[in-house]
Amino acid sequence: MIFLPFFISFTIGFLIVSLFLKKETQPNLYLKIILGAGLGLGLSSYMTFGSFLFLNRLEPQIIINIHLLLLCALLFNRAFLWGNNSVKFTPPKWSWQKSALLILGIIILACVFKQALFYPHGGWDAWQVWNFKAKFLLLAEDNWHNLFSPELWRSSPHYPLLLPLINVWGWLFTEKPVSILPLITSFLFTGLTAGLLCSALWERTKNLFSILPGLLLLTLPFFNLLATTQYCDIVLSFYLLAGIMTLLEAQKHKKSYLALLSGIFNGFLGFTKPEGLIAALILGALVVSLTTWSIFKKQNVFSSANTKLFFIGFILASLPTLAFHVLYSPGNQTFINGLTSTLKPATWERLQVIFMYLGTEFKSGKWNGLWFLILLGGLLGGKKLWTENFLVAIFLFIYFGVILAYYEINTYFEIKWWLSVSLNRILFSLLPLTLFWVFSSILSEKKKN
């Protein structure tokens, strides 16, 4: 029963992805399944939020019925309305290499799950923020607005609700808020992120080594620890990678519904965490800038048809975020503007600490030298890092710059403590995208003239 909500969400997502892409060049099946899973979970979260938004309370039966109705409509559409337009699926050929990889993957995932069970209730923010909010939303009935009370400032009431609502959706099928469900959610997102990285790279490079970065992530104990600790960072990481990779794939065509998917993923990204919202806005601004640049330079880098589709998806998927911030969010109660504050000013020393800490973090042994591998890739990738993957490069630099500026400007927290508890998570959430950037530049073949 515990897997049923995930199965329903995955199926809905997969059918919608298939529907969007039915007339286009099909991406590989694994990629479609993973994108479908991400889309389905995001939609389930939104449908659950709809119950709070429109009915002012959690109505389990209505949420389940809407899911089932949507599922039936999509299955009906698939069975009777697609006709011969759909692209036939040919199963991949089996080989001993694939069997060996599958066995290795299962062993690694078993180790990851074992590590997740080491902390069955997750980490600190899981109790204080994410799982607490999920449980509150599930049980509070008419008092659910109390979640935004100032007394709960430790639980960051201004944080968006995508992950808690996914867990609420899952708990609708269990009799009580069982603690294993958030663990399964985080484990699934860990697997989905690694899988998305591999399949997206394969789609882009068609190189067998596309599997390598996914394995590097799943075998890194510190990555597993953060990924399965039931925080929202792995969810952010997944939607960030999904939003950018679908956008890059859409660029290959003049008009592709992958751009619509990208916009939707970007909207989900904004509902994960405040950092996710910053990332989503930066990506949206980059799309506008690149489209304008393409029009002025008369180059077909970014077609306006794709931009339109991207923004349709982005705007639609951002409506819950907008509703959340306008109607419910009490605003960030842990912010002091260091630029204007005389009591807690943003100082030069603070900036020095930030950069020193950043250097220490990159060198830290807990990453097993992965950031040095990325640096090596950056040095060897050369021009391709900036030409073929310009969008990812510019996004990473702007996003990282904004995050560092926020550390400097918001002087509410003592900087050393704040960096010690959050910087590793920022780097963790950027890791899959950074690996995608470096590996796709290295593995892609040189274009023949």
Next chain:
Amino acid sequence: MKQNKLRPNLDFNKKHIFLTAASVLLVFNLYTLAKETINNHRLRQRYPYTFKGDWFRGIEKITQNAPYIGYYTDKSLDDNHAAMQFAQAQLILAPSILDLNNTNHEFIIFNCSSPVVALNKIKEIGAKALKGNQYGIIIAHNPNIVDTQKANMISIIDKNMSRQQP
């Protein structure tokens, strides 16, 4: 001509250097993952997982999901253990909101350094201890306070009742 021939080799070498480094790292990662998994397994066998939130289980049966519950402690929340207990208690007792060191609520949880401190405080505010457990957690009822929300609800019910009466 020479340059054209050399260029692909250079790319090929770069790719191989990078992939070799990545493969070495993967082997190292696999080793650390196996080591970590075995160590964690041994550690768990020696020290079973404890969740401090379990200390507060059962309280919800008494408080009946009251919107607010007071949480009194003489420990500083700057201390990680005390802060962890508070955070985990909050998770277990959700959707009730724990109001830290505010005793102006109908129900108050006392998590003090010793039962004597807790009982003295209970006496001081005129509350009545309802139940205690082996972890030193005491739940008390303050008869002088009725939660504002509950008071509002009672007044609404009273009004409705009086309207219905002929």
